[in-house]
Amino acid sequence: MAITPEEVINKRFQPTKFKEGYNPEEVDDFLDEIVIELRRLNAENASLKRQLEEAEAKISLAPAEQQGGALAEAEIVVDSQPAAAAPAPAAAPAAAEPALSPSSATGLLAMAQKVHDDYVFEGKRERERLITEGREEAAQLVSEAQEESNRVLGDLEKTKSDLEVSVAKLRSFENQYRTSLRDYLNKQLTTLEETPALEPKAEGAPAAVASQSQGFGVFGQRNGVFSNNS
Secondary structure (H helix, E strand, O other), X not given: OOOOHHHHHHOOOOEOOOOOOEOXXXXXXXXXXXXXXXXXXHHHHHHHHHHHHHXXXXXXXXXXXXXXXXXXXXXXXXXXXXXXXXXXXXXXXXXXXXXXXXXXXXXXXXXXXXXXXXXXXXXXXXXXXXXXXXXXXHHHHHHHHHHHHHHHHHHHHHHHHHHHHHHHHHHHHHHHHHHHHHHXXXXXXXXXXXXXXXXXXXXXXHHHXXXXXXXXXXXXXXHOXXXXXX
């Protein structure tokens, strides 16, 4: 999956429901995607550098091949020149002249040398042009990759800082909650220890029974249940 800098900048994590901060699994998955993309960019840069080296190697061999081609073309020119001058002896068969005079040979050699020099010059110029273009393109690609890498790393550092701040807040909240809960429990235990126990009064039971008996006696006297005449 290709990741663009805009996607990294616009990435938003879903907040959790029961605590502050981001979902750790979602953050880890996003970081894994960024690592894969950075590895792909590094591999692409390495491939471009390797292609540039191969192009430079081919260009370095170009002058030798062009020089051989120039010599072959010069030989063709030299071989074709006597063929064009061959009909001249037919006009005067009695006085046969050499097929090639020294001045003509010198001119052909000079022309061949010029052709050779032109080919060498063009080859060098083309080689320099290709090398310059290749280096500029490679430098541009490396610069763009470095800028993107710096941008992504900067965003990751910011996200990391935000996560660290969130974790610190959660830990502070946890410590405060633990302290408050411990103080509350200690206070409740202290209150329970200081509260006197509610014990039943043993001496009050007989008095209550006697009072109840007296009540029954009065009730019986009033209703004629207990009587001296019975």
